[in-house]
Amino acid sequence: MLARTLIAIFICASSLPVASAQQDPVPRIDRFQAGYYHFKLGDFDVTALSDGTLPIPADVLLTGAKPGEVAARLAETYQTTAVDASINAYLIKAGHRLVLVDAGTGELYGPTLNKLAASLGAIGYQPEQITDILITHIHTDHTGGLMDGQRIVFPNATVHVEQRELDYWMSAANRARAPDSARQYFDQAAAKMKPYVDSGRVKTFSGATQLFPGIRSIPSPGHTPGHSFYALESRGEKLVFWGDLLHVAEVQLPNPAVTIVFDVDPAAAAAQRKQAFADALKGRYWVAGDHVAFPGVGHLRADGDGYRWVPMPYVNDYYVPALK
Template identity: 30%
Template sequence: MLNRRHFLGAGMAGASALTFSSVWSQNTPQLGAPELPSVGFKRMKLGSMEIIALNDGALRRPLGQEFVPAVPLDQIKALLATQNLPTDYIDIPFTPFLLVNGNQRYLFDTGFADNGPPTTGKLLGNLAAAGFKPEDINNVVLSHFHGDHINGLRFKNGNLVYPNARVHVPAPEHAFWTDETRIAAAPAGMQGAFGAVKRALTGLTADQLVKFEPGSNVAPGIQSVAAFGHTPGHTLFTVRSEGQSFAYVADITNVPSLFARNPDWAVLFDMNPEMARQSRRKIFDMLVKEKMMAGGFHFPFPAFGSITPSGNGYQFVPVA
């Protein structure tokens, strides 16, 4: 049962932060710009299906105490240092995934389109490089309603980026972000987050907007998996074909070098940190047990690979 009070506390500031690209783009000149992949798509066969990682760019932000609340900054930097990673900034990539199953094409999450900073908005170019046009996408599947996952539904001018797509959304996520009483009671800092959802979804017809209950099948071979905590209805997806399996884990970990390695830490953007911790453990245990290939929205490109145990946590091992 989702508890309204769990999601109207301090964690709501994180959701608000993701509505505005300026919060992600806390660049300072001395930090430089994130390095983007020279080829921004990666294909993987999955039985009779194909999965394509499509990079939408990346952002670099200074690493401060606020990023992992309640954990001393020196511990955070020490964990990064053990992996030979920078300790003064964090690079956050954005990678939706396209599942091709015959004439059905499912885009999982949307990135920014033309609504983000200069180092984002690369998805459509990478989609074209992979051989697809926006009109070819007939299904968009949203894991949750943070801005970097939904802003790419529409261009700045309001036009739909994927005009032929039905938009599949988790019912509890939709219920939370469209509840007028909740919107009216939300603090000023949250109004932008609610506004982004309204902008993305308003005007979609009953045929275009499809709500599903987490745990149900979205389509043949695609099952949704409840992973609440990051947001009230945060949902993942498993795909199975001819004995092979893949999981799109969305934001189960914002930065795997931190939150896979230490799943009990919580990122600034987790709206219910304790619930998010429980979901992280559950999902990573499933990936290890079932030996599933995993893809994450914020994983380092090519953004999919395997999850292996590491100490008290896990490690993301990208595909070659």
């Protein structure tokens, strides 16, 4: 299973329109987009942060769909199968803590990404101020931003990750069983995580764990062995950070059985998705997806046999005192 999955990752990643920082795509806009969006969740201040977007071939990467289904569902939302996938992270201001959920891509996936530090700076924070980072999983579009070459980007942060997830990607035995072409993914994971491990800045947990007041982990294995959701709860409100529960919402919401080549265990990932969708609908709580169109926060509603995304309404109600 490991070898087959990693071979698929290698083949598909090699075919992406933007696969390295050396490739210069034709720009479609000539201005920076705003890379942040603030909102309140009970007593917490939360900010969605954009690391950028990456064009991906959805019809190549998604698996388990009927012939033509991916193209047809994307056409319903006026898109082609060349989908611009968002890479999102989230900042939680929790008392004296600044908690980041996932850390972006860093330099690994090309020039349209690696914007997390700029988005963070635009809201007045520097990486040195981050106290904690919650890693949903160790795929390097979520951990690539931890390092800039040999430099630790978040020197004062404790990185929280599921023990099983860390063990999987740091395993020399797993790397040895992988084909030569796929070992780079273990190497990248080690390059991004091991400096934090070596400096004593990684704190692991196992299963459902209360990490801080109002913040807890929820086991969600499937996409990777130690994939974790994080629930944020305050004053009767709830938001669950889904990580990589879904990659192409326009396809996987109406058909949760559709998987992606990056799933380590596709069957478990599909089952996890169905369960999470049903629970979000029943609980009527907010959810946030790392690859849902920025800012990636919304609700689910039932739509036939599947679901539909209801994005968080845009609010710009910051009060500016009148000048005297």
